[in-house]
Amino acid sequence: MQRITQYDGLYGEANTQPDAEYLFSELLETRSQSFDWVIQPHIHARLFQVFFIETGQFNFQEASRERQLTGPCLLLIPPTALHGFVYNADVRGRILTLSDALIDALFPSGSPVTAMLGSLQCLSIVQGPYSAERVSELIKAIDDELFDDQPEKRLMLQSCLQQFFLVVYRLWQESEQTGSVTNNLSLQYFRKFQQRVRQAGTTQTIAQLADDLAITPVHLNRICQAVSGKSASQLVQAHILDEARKYLTYTTYSISEIAYLLNFEYPNYFARFFRKNAGLSPTEFRERQTKI
Missing domain, CATH: 2.60.120.280 (Regulatory protein AraC)
Structure with a gap:
């Protein structure tokens, strides 16, 4: 002994x-x-x-x-x-x-x-x-x-x-x-995924984000669902929507400028995305914030 x-x-x-x-x-x-x-x-x-x-x-x-x-x-x-x-x-x-x-x-x-x-x-x-x-x-x-x-x-x-x-x-x-333990690889992957999303915004696809982590898109989605209850795509969209809200509330950038800052190819793509996820247009959202 x-x-x-x-x-x-x-x-x-x-x-x-x-x-x-x-x-x-x-x-x-x-x-x-x-x-x-x-x-x-x-x-x-x-x-x-x-x-x-x-x-x-x-x-x-x-x-x-x-x-x-x-x-x-x-x-x-x-x-x-x-x-x-x-x-x-x-x-x-x-x-x-x-x-x-x-x-x-x-x-x-x-x-x-x-x-x-x-x-x-x-x-x-x-x-x-x-x-x-x-x-x-x-x-x-x-x-x-x-x-x-x-x-x-x-x-x-x-x-x-x-x-x-x-x-x-x-x-x-x-x-x-989060029920984490030190060797909880799923949580470590999830946190790294969140970090990549903050850095990349819309410049990378889910497949590219998964590749950055050296895992498959299917594996990435399983991890995101297990940790957050949402898919990888839903988490990316939530991040973009949150960033858009910040720009609309706290800056004077035009809608087109915000669209390009968030890496949308065209401003109308951004407007469509925002309305679908926020329930109103970027202009309507900004007008409401100015009245609060």
């Missing part, structure tokens, strides 16, 4: 006793590289850790299983949770380590966030509003404050940490509401 090592401090550090306000931030690759990219399964008795894997692949071992993951993703590892890693050498990210007492001070037992913090979480980061870039910025703000010496440092760190964990909580809530 493999012996599981318990660390009071960070991995590989013996005879360390972090205090109640312990907080440490480090690049993931710094410690991992020194152990030849292999972190043996271990536990921390009194430490909570956040692993933000920005890029790269790795194998993650927990108590009940081992799985292969790809960044960007977040791992939340509470005290006494078994965890180990085998990283590819190109992995990049950052690790936050906090004492369990500090976590309790940030989010007392009555906080809804404690439901997330009580067990190991693995969250894929696919799209905004909380993108990988946004998560990276929040962690960087914690790191900058931690290793600087500005007035009211303790209060600022508390604020930065609470903001970070609340963003993670929202990511977790989104994952819970």
